[in-house]
Amino acid sequence: MTLTVLFAASDANWAEYAEPLRAAIAAAGLTASLTREAAPQAVDYIIYAPTSPLQDFAPYIRCKAVLSLWAGVERIVGNPTLTQPLCRMVDPALTEGMVEWVVGHALRHHLGMDRHILNPGHVWDPSCPPLARERPVAMLGMGELGTACARALAALNFPVTGWSRSPKQVDGISCLHGDAGLDQALSQAQIVVTLLPKTPETENTLNARTLALLPKGAVILNPGRGALIDDDALLAALDAGQVGHATLDVFRVEPLPPDHPFWSHPRVTVTPHIAADTRAPSASRVIAENIRRGEAGEPFLNRVDRGRGY
Amino acid sequence: MTLTVLFAASDANWAEYAEPLRAAIAAAGLTASLTREAAPQAVDYIIYAPTSPLQDFAPYIRCKAVLSLWAGVERIVGNPTLTQPLCRMVDPALTEGMVEWVVGHALRHHLGMDRHILNPGHVWDPSCPPLARERPVAMLGMGELGTACARALAALNFPVTGWSRSPKQVDGISCLHGDAGLDQALSQAQIVVTLLPKTPETENTLNARTLALLPKGAVILNPGRGALIDDDALLAALDAGQVGHATLDVFRVEPLPPDHPFWSHPRVTVTPHIAADTRAPSASRVIAENIRRGEAGEPFLNRVDRGRGY
Numbered sequence: 001m002t003l004t005v006l007f008a009a010s011d012a013n014w015a016e017y018a019e020p021l022r023a024a025i026a027a028a029g030l031t032a033s034l035t036r037e038a039a040p041q042a043v044d045y046i047i048y049a050p051t052s053p054l055q056d057f058a059p060y061i062r063c064k065a066v067l068s069l070w071a072g073v074e075r076i077v078g079n080p081t082l083t084q085p086l087c088r089m090v091d092p093a094l095t096e097g098m099v100e101w102v103v104g105h106a107l108r109h110h111l112g113m114d115r116h117i118l119n120p121g122h123v124w125d126p127s128c129p130p131l132a133r134e135r136p137v138a139m140l141g142m143g144e145l146g147t148a149c150a151r152a153l154a155a156l157n158f159p160v161t162g163w164s165r166s167p168k169q170v171d172g173i174s175c176l177h178g179d180a181g182l183d184q185a186l187s188q189a190q191i192v193v194t195l196l197p198k199t200p201e202t203e204n205t206l207n208a209r210t211l212a213l214l215p216k217g218a219v220i221l222n223p224g225r226g227a228l229i230d231d232d233a234l235l236a237a238l239d240a241g242q243v244g245h246a247t248l249d250v251f252r253v254e255p256l257p258p259d260h261p262f263w264s265h266p267r268v269t270v271t272p273h274i275a276a277d278t279r280a281p282s283a284s285r286v287i288a289e290n291i292r293r294g295e296a297g298e299p300f301l302n303r304v305d306r307g308r309g310y
Numbered sequence: 311m312t313l314t315v316l317f318a319a320s321d322a323n324w325a326e327y328a329e330p331l332r333a334a335i336a337a338a339g340l341t342a343s344l345t346r347e348a349a350p351q352a353v354d355y356i357i358y359a360p361t362s363p364l365q366d367f368a369p370y371i372r373c374k375a376v377l378s379l380w381a382g383v384e385r386i387v388g389n390p391t392l393t394q395p396l397c398r399m400v401d402p403a404l405t406e407g408m409v410e411w412v413v414g415h416a417l418r419h420h421l422g423m424d425r426h427i428l429n430p431g432h433v434w435d436p437s438c439p440p441l442a443r444e445r446p447v448a449m450l451g452m453g454e455l456g457t458a459c460a461r462a463l464a465a466l467n468f469p470v471t472g473w474s475r476s477p478k479q480v481d482g483i484s485c486l487h488g489d490a491g492l493d494q495a496l497s498q499a500q501i502v503v504t505l506l507p508k509t510p511e512t513e514n515t516l517n518a519r520t521l522a523l524l525p526k527g528a529v530i531l532n533p534g535r536g537a538l539i540d541d542d543a544l545l546a547a548l549d550a551g552q553v554g555h556a557t558l559d560v561f562r563v564e565p566l567p568p569d570h571p572f573w574s575h576p577r578v579t580v581t582p583h584i585a586a587d588t589r590a591p592s593a594s595r596v597i598a599e600n601i602r603r604g605e606a607g608e609p610f611l612n613r614v615d616r617g618r619g620y
Contacts, residue, residue: 096441096467103466104417111414116581117427122573124565124580128587131406155465156413157406255434263432270434271426277438 003032004042005291006060009049009069017069020280021047024288030295045291046084050075057082064294067287069278071145072225074198077309086304087290093279095148098195101223101275102149105247106158106191109219110135114245133157138189140182140205141196141224142168142175143310145276149193161185165201186213191221197310198225208233217244223275226252231262238267249275313342313601314352316370319359319379327379330590331357334598340605355601356394360385367392374604377597379588381455382535384508387619396614397600403589405458408505411533411585412459415557416468416501419529420445424555443467448499450492450515451506451534452478452485453620455586459503471495475511496523501531507620508535518543527554533585536561541572548577559585 005025007014014036025032032044040059048054049069057066058081065085068076073088108114111129135158139150142162150160150173162168162175163185169175176185182205186192192214196202206220207230220243222229231252237243247269248262254273262268290300304310315335317324324346335342342354350369358364359379367376368391375395378386383398418424421439445468449460452472460470460483472478472485473495479485486495492515496502502524506512516530517540530553532539541562547553557579558572564583572578600610614620 100442104421107414116579124582126582128584132410269426272434272436274438
């Protein structure tokens, strides 16, 4: 039987994914027609990104799963017409890229690299940074990405405290949860990494109150979602020196608008949503594996819990 | 019996080390007089840095070992009056600091951070770097420090080739040696780290010929010794774009003279010999352990092989 797999995403996505998806589907032993147009009632699986105009999932009566190309599903999870199983993208290459960005920028701030990269006065100041073991890190969000980043930082001796809304246990990482746990994690952190999913509960996790809990001069790294941080509160904390620097990869509006104050703030580094790029070959293998599972009656990988929103 | 331990280093070294050394010696169960002046024939051990004027070791007829505060011993190893056992400093904190510097700057160049840190035009260019697994690294020098850095980079998925003058085997690292091995390691490396000891054989390991073997645009990280690189050849390779960037922590003359072209070269980052600072508390414990070993008749840690020069 030939499956009908609808690719619902942008032209650019199609150019990037068509070949890797066909290869991965074939390698999984499946026979499928990968298409950008099909009668809704004939579709077995939808591969989806919010770059597609598709909003009404009701006519896809035979569809066994909607497979997101994106890790974040906040633009689709609340859609009332979406009753089919929804799976997030958890791309192993995405995790690797995220670990590289987080570890790289954590070490950049830890080592004080910027004062050497930008040293117009040619100052030779051999004062030495502390060791990583003396630099506490708070990892807000201990999902797939947060846990991988926490482990990589701990392997470099950073004392890492992981925080999540619900309790977690991870070897080698001291884990806290709940509101009191968040306050405790922040009160000790010289570097804070925000890798929470975007849900109504996580919006503005870093706000005027929580930023004030940090030791003065702490650094924020946000490769998660723009909405995790209250921008105005962050700018005020940066202006006051309460936050020493913020390196931000994600924003409420992207590309970051040219007149946004983050661009020119001396204590902000903007990176253009590159911390975790999904890579077509590895993401395609994840999609194909989920189609294989659907056909074999096995549980899907990375299925979204709509109650939690991720 | 009270040992006489001569501290032969600068006033600044004394201010930093007197207390940690006394504490470490006591913790090792030894009774010693730690002093900056003693009759040479009464001295049991010399703690030494080249910041001391001491050059004639011949009168120290009872001295059982000269314990260097520095990892590099090139300024003392050739001294013909030094017939006592000589031990290098291998400070565990020094290794940690070195790993942090090397991994941090490797990730900085790998991720292309500088174009985000310095982005006066506020350009949003979401082109994504490759993964670390696609970025080959050559580690020149596979001693204590080189091996630790190679392992940390490999743990982040960088494909690391280790090179040393004599053959080595290290799990997870592809190791090459000898002249042909050097050429092979360099011909594939997008990032080269120089962590060789300074000996007559390693001087100018990176020179016009070997720099030309690199893939165009490769990055050099030198936290080892200034003399490992031919400065003029490096500047020419940087001007030609053959070397994309050099981040240098060590120099033939330190502090780097204000008129040195490295300061203002757009493809050079100068860090002020901070990659591996010896930390007094942990270094003092290593010194005390070697005194304990000397008194117990056990082999010294990190004893220098004068034939090799390190």
